Amino acid sequence: MEWDDDSIVLAVRRHGETGAVASLLTRAHGRHAGLVHGGQGKANRPILQPGNAVRAKWNARLPEQLGNFKLELLHAYAAAFLDDAARLAALGSACALVEAALPERQPHPACHAALAALLHALEAESWPSVYVHFELALLRDLGFGLDLTACAATGQTDDLAWVSPKTGRAVSRAAGEPYRDKLFALPAFLIDGGEGDSTAIRQGLEMTGFFLQRHVLAPRHAELPAARGRMISKLE
Known part of the structure; x- marks a missing residue:
């Protein structure tokens, strides 16, 4: 063989x-x-x-x-990122997440493509936004993708501002306002594309981290990688 x-x-x-x-x-x-x-x-x-x-x-x-x-x-x-603590931590976090999340010897070409795209993007200034997209892609490839296309309450597709921690679905600004303390903020760059600022990146990582821990890592008795925390601290 x-x-x-x-x-x-x-x-x-x-x-x-x-x-x-x-x-x-x-x-x-x-x-x-x-x-x-x-x-x-x-x-x-x-x-x-x-x-x-x-x-x-x-x-x-x-x-x-x-x-x-x-x-x-x-x-x-x-070797390219030895002198860049944030990028090196992002690389370590992504590899550790995949190592912990994927079953052995089962093809996951979408995950390979997402990780390869992240590694390439680490050379660019927009890499934090790409990292958030990588974690979303990992969730999606494992069957836990978030639905950010329409409001779970009203069905509208515009002015989406929140994500429900219960369903992983988007919620419009108006429908979610009374419950904002119980919802995740939905960064605009995940809907409109482009690059998120530091606040949007932190919001995105808070959201993806929650769903990764609940759906992917907790069933395997694993935790979010320490490198991920180091990466976030370097972004602040």
Whole structure:
């Protein structure tokens, strides 16, 4: 059994004295682990950094075995952000979320595309807005997408200003005003596109964090990554 696939490094752990087990998000094979012989050596350590884009070749005698990876570095995103604490924390948070959220060996091409888009966008000033969209895409890919298209109470599609924590659906400004203390603010950039300011980014992250914790992480007895908190603190 073997395959080749474009992949993103999610997590790495030591294996024995010289090896490492890498967890990758692959384009066609989902979240997939494999043994990297010599993974702790000088040649492989720079490759095995969370967030790096790699070309992975996996092989095993039987499909249910852990198998072995041979990796070719395509883009060293992690090294590019070593001097930028906020971007590095965003990279770490995104990889940790995917590692915690996705089942093993089930294809999630939409999640791979969203993570790849985020890694590319980290080089731009608009990356915080893209990060919020990434978390929304992760929720959507796992079957917990938010409905931000119309008001849950009235059906209107304009002047949407809130999101219900109970239903994950948008609520219009007028319909939600009496209950605003119980609703999430809906940042305009998630409806209209473009880039959100710092307040809108925090509002978006508060909303996505709530739904990720409730629907994705809590059932797995996991918490939001510490790197996510570091990222938010750097944005303030």
